[in-house]
Amino acid sequence: MGRWKPNAPGRLATAALELYSERGFEQTTVAEIAKRAGLTERTFFRHYADKREVLFAGAPAMRELFVQAVSDAPRSAAPVDLLVAGFDAVSEMFADRREAARQRQSVITANAHLQERELIKLAKLSAALAEALRRRGVAEPTATLTAEAGVVVFKVGFARWIAPGEEREMAQLLRETLGELKALWPRAASERM
């Protein structure tokens, strides 16, 4: 029986990310993760179903935070502007985790199954956002299109945030990316002032 160690899930996640980065995801065992974290395999399985789960354990909390911010945002002219509230909330959650996010992304990029799981995570986020928008009275197809646009911006903006050498804040990059999505439709000359 070991002494009680605080923050077991966080320490296991840190150990797992280190090992996945050093040796590859496939080559790492739960026993090695537990050992690196100074914990037992039994403790690992108390917190995570398997070694893949370590990489996606934060997804439900992120989704809830995003959805809650969109649900609570003040009424605005366009539903798409509600997304900014969600972007800001998520950016705050990730503020101190840019290096961990870079490590995680490298692991996922190297493994097709993890990439699939990442796609499912984003599809769930989109469905939850669309549902939150409908609850606010946004009609279809606007609710689904706004949610899908939000996920596209999050995906592209997040990739920029973790790009090598990037130092700007995630909230800023997500707002810029949202502006760039809007700018795909240039104003016709007749529409300009």
Next chain:
Amino acid sequence: MGRWKPNAPGRLATAALELYSERGFEQTTVAEIAKRAGLTERTFFRHYADKREVLFAGAPAMRELFVQAVSDAPRSAAPVDLLVAGFDAVSEMFADRREAARQRQSVITANAHLQERELIKLAKLSAALAEALRRRGVAEPTATLTAEAGVVVFKVGFARWIAPGEEREMAQLLRETLGELKALWPRAASERM
């Protein structure tokens, strides 16, 4: 040795869709599909790796058609308008297949693994479109955002095309959906004429 039967892949696909709809995807065997099509299991495996493959065999051709149309489209004011050429090409490919598409969608909606595979298909389409746009000289992040917007519109517009009772053409629904995505950003009063 059976006589040679024309269009074996098409007949196997039709038989598979019927059986997946009647009995469920999980409950259907390759032997049953071959029998329903009047062919052998051996013939099945000459055309499809497994019973899942039947549902996704058309994806590479659809992707190539879409990408080719975008690559060949005349230069336009905005890269996002290039998507319409792709939408029109794909709509033509699907023209006679609305009922089959409805059947296929019901099968996929009922099975989480098939849904994942569908997400992968769409992610590949997005990556191929972004690459085609970059080859045309479209810079990042515009290329990726345009491709992602195209896939969102395709996904939402396709879902409308196969909705019960819908009779409008896919090309029309995709154009409308593209217009609705653009309309997420209403013009400010100061920007209107």
